[in-house]
Each structure stands twice: as C-alpha cells, then as structure tokens.
Amino acid sequence: MKPENRDYSLSRRQLLKTAAAGSATLALAGLAAPTIARSQPTELMVTCGGGDWLELLKKAWYNDYAKVGIPINPQPYKGLAELKAMVEAKAWGQADIVLGSAGDAAMAQAMGLSEPIDYSIVDKSSLLAGTYDDNYIIVDVAASVLAWNTDAFPAGKEPKSWTEFFSPDLKSPRGLFKGSNQTLEIATLSRGIAIKDLYPFDITKALDVLQKVRDSIAWYEGGAQSQQMITSREVDLAMLWINRADTLVQDKRPVNYTPTNTVLDGDAIIIPKGHPNKDAAMKFAAYMASPEPQARLTNLVALGPSNTKAIPLCDPARLARTAMDPKYASTNRFQDFKWLAANADKLNAEWNKWLLG
Missing domain, CATH: 3.40.190.10 (Periplasmic binding protein-like II)
Known part of the structure; x- marks a missing residue:
C-alpha cells in the first residue's frame, strides 16, 4: 500500500452525494454501552489521517462507535517508523490504535511492534482469506x-x-x-x-x-x-x-x-505492542471486523469490505465500483x-x- 497519508479525497459534490448513505446501528455482544462506560479509557485515540478521509470514517465508523462503545479521538496518520518509535518509547499518549496500511501491519508484526489479535473477541469467521493474520485485521479493501x-x-x-x-x-x-x-x-x-x-x-x-x-x-x-x-x-x-x-x-x-x-490491499487495525489500553482497542477491532460498519464505508467510497457478510448489506451500485464486487473479486488477489x-x-x-x- 502507498506510504502516504491515506487521504481518500472526494470532491465537495461527491461528499454531498454520499452523505445520505445509510447508518445501521450495530449491537455487538460484549459492547453494550454500560460495560464500556465502566472501563478505561474514556476515549480511543485512533491514527487515521484527516481531511475528506476522516470525514468518511466519522460517517462510516466513528460516530456509530461512540453510541455502542466510546468516543473516538482521531490522531494524525502514523507510519511504521512512527509506530516503532512510539512502542520503543512507550509513548502511549499518541495513539491507542494505528489504522495503517496492510503492508505496515505485516511489517509491524514481523518486527514485534504489535499486539496479537484476540480472536476470542474478534470474529474472523467471515473475513476473507488474506485479510487477517496473528496481529492485524484489514477492515477495507483497496486496489x-x-x-x-x-x-x-x-x-x-x-x-x-x-x-x-x-x-x-x-x-x-x-x-x-x-x-x-x-x-x-x-x-x-x-x-x-x-x-x-x-x-x-x-x-x-x-x-x-x-x-x-x-x-x-x-x-x-x-x-x-x-x-x-x-x-x-x-x-x-x-x-x-x-x-x-x-x-x-x-x-x-x-x-x-x-x-x-x-x-x-487495505487499511489494517494495529494495536501497539504493550499498550495499556489494548483491551479497549481489541473491542474496537471487533467492531471494525463486523459487517455493518464495513458496508457503511463501501456505501460512501469505492473501497470494498473484508467481511463477506457485509456484501449483501452494500448498495449494489456502490459495490460494483469496488474490486470486491462478485463479478470482479475472483479475478483479483490480496498481496x-x-x-x-x-x-x-x-x-x-x-x-x-x-x-x-
């Protein structure tokens, strides 16, 4: 994946067109609001870039997670070098979760910079082959x-x-x-x-x-x-x-x-190694792996879902503009x-x- 800030810019006209996309409410087991309210932290810092891309993430993911989980505090994009520095210095005030490239996620795993994904919390049963590994999950599909x-x-x-x-x-x-x-x-x-x-x-x-x-x-x-x-x-x-x-x-x-x-390729959830808020981060990873948030993003921008159960939740016309539409998917492969x-x-x-x- 490209080593730039993941700025999926859309024109103002395109944002106005897509702003009306559906917003299904998700209720994950173990993510009821009272449970989250009693836990720490009271917010999650997620590095993800800014601009139009951040506005899309708010519509697709963050605003809804504030209802079923805890508020998301977006942070500037961080690449592999910044993740490495953060983990080595234990500078946890920079991020609880890194939303980064799948390539960086694989490198972070190889370098011992990320926490293993707890697959007793994160349901991988419907995730596409190639979109998850021991220490990361891919939550959207780019090409x-x-x-x-x-x-x-x-x-x-x-x-x-x-x-x-x-x-x-x-x-x-x-x-x-x-x-x-x-x-x-x-x-x-x-x-x-x-x-x-x-x-x-x-x-x-x-x-x-x-x-x-x-x-x-x-x-x-x-x-x-x-x-x-x-x-x-x-x-x-x-x-x-x-x-x-x-x-x-x-x-x-x-x-x-x-x-x-x-x-x-796609964007991946990376939880920094040793992070004290890893339990709360893992619940967010479970949310991101689920079908409804992924379908909401596809209905806003030409990025497909990694969860197969999201496919029927997508607007067919929007899905057809991605590499995950059924008529294209079998011709492609993940890196x-x-x-x-x-x-x-x-x-x-x-x-x-x-x-x-």
Whole structure:
C-alpha cells in the first residue's frame, strides 16, 4: 500500500452525494454501552489521517462507535517508523490504535511492534482469506487499477490488460506510483503470470518490464498528483488507486478504469505492542471486523469490505465500483503481505538501485 497519508479525497459534490448513505446501528455482544462506560479509557485515540478521509470514517465508523462503545479521538496518520518509535518509547499518549496500511501491519508484526489479535473477541469467521493474520485485521479493501483517459482511448480502444499497459509498442505516456509496492506486482502480471501464482515474484524480471517502457513513464508520489496527471493528459493511462479513479468517474471527468486482474490491499487495525489500553482497542477491532460498519464505508467510497457478510448489506451500485464486487473479486488477489515483509529489504534495495540506474 502507498506510504502516504491515506487521504481518500472526494470532491465537495461527491461528499454531498454520499452523505445520505445509510447508518445501521450495530449491537455487538460484549459492547453494550454500560460495560464500556465502566472501563478505561474514556476515549480511543485512533491514527487515521484527516481531511475528506476522516470525514468518511466519522460517517462510516466513528460516530456509530461512540453510541455502542466510546468516543473516538482521531490522531494524525502514523507510519511504521512512527509506530516503532512510539512502542520503543512507550509513548502511549499518541495513539491507542494505528489504522495503517496492510503492508505496515505485516511489517509491524514481523518486527514485534504489535499486539496479537484476540480472536476470542474478534470474529474472523467471515473475513476473507488474506485479510487477517496473528496481529492485524484489514477492515477495507483497496486496489491499484488500470485506468485511462477516455479522450485518449475512446470506448472499445481502451487498454484491457496490464500486458497492453506495459507494451513497448504503446507509445502513450503512462503514470505509475514511484514505489516498489504494487508497481512491481503489476509489472509481473504483465508478463502473463496467473494472478494466483504471483508470489513469490522475480524482482529482476519485473524491473525488466519497467525498463522497456522507462522513457514513457511519468511517476507520481501521491493520489492527488495521479488524478491531475491523467485528467490533464500528462499521461493517457495510469495505475490509479481505485478510490481515486472512481472519484474522477463520478465527477464525470474523462477517465474510466477496470477493477480486474489486480492486487488488493487495505487499511489494517494495529494495536501497539504493550499498550495499556489494548483491551479497549481489541473491542474496537471487533467492531471494525463486523459487517455493518464495513458496508457503511463501501456505501460512501469505492473501497470494498473484508467481511463477506457485509456484501449483501452494500448498495449494489456502490459495490460494483469496488474490486470486491462478485463479478470482479475472483479475478483479483490480496498481496502476500507476509512475503513482502520478509523480502522488504531486498525489494527496496533493488528498486532504489534501478531508479538511480
């Protein structure tokens, strides 16, 4: 997942459109308000970023949890380095829960920076394979999708696969995330590798794919930048994060995308190792793993649920804009977060060497 603040920006018009989404009330066993009221703390600090993304989280999750649990006090986004510093210093006043990337969650688990998830409290029975591990759960499903400018590629002329996207015969400028995460995976998929056989992938061969089109790549480092590049025709096609692509489509910009044959990631619940408020944090994790809050988020933004029981609770039209819609889901796969964490040093070293070469 991308190493930027998870700012899933929507236009003001899009926020007004989605603000009326349903808000089902959740009553989890063991989360009755009197029980929470007698426990400590009296609020939970959750790191999650700000802006439009925070407003979406309030509508989908936080406002409701204040009714069935305790108030959420949002904190600035924290990455892996900040989590490590917090745990080592026992600086618990910064956060009770880190809502971070699945990649960071896997790394935190490997580095001993997170608490094990108590699966006697958190129900994983309906969670999709690949969305949970010993120390984290993924609570929404994102994707990097093949997107194109419809002025450059009219209907019927659009690129239909990563193989076409990376073809040296295609002279169009193309946008890619300036990072190894997911960029190397889609380069591997362009070689005709079946998505089920993606991992472990050959780093050298993935870089060879990129090398053949190097002169036509325009790099982006953030979501807003990627949107600007494709709408302004700086690039004709791009790997976009699905929520970013969908926002452009809903705003009737000249962009379209396909949520198929791609890798999935998402936001994950991480409880810092040794945190004194881990019991209260675990109850919040149980809430986040449940279907109703996840469905509410999907009904607001193009991120799918990780809980299969949330699928029938989603507005079908909203679900169809995600990579978890039944007609797309079987063509996609989650990143192998454990393999990526184990090979992070090698991946980053080879990636940086290639970028500088």
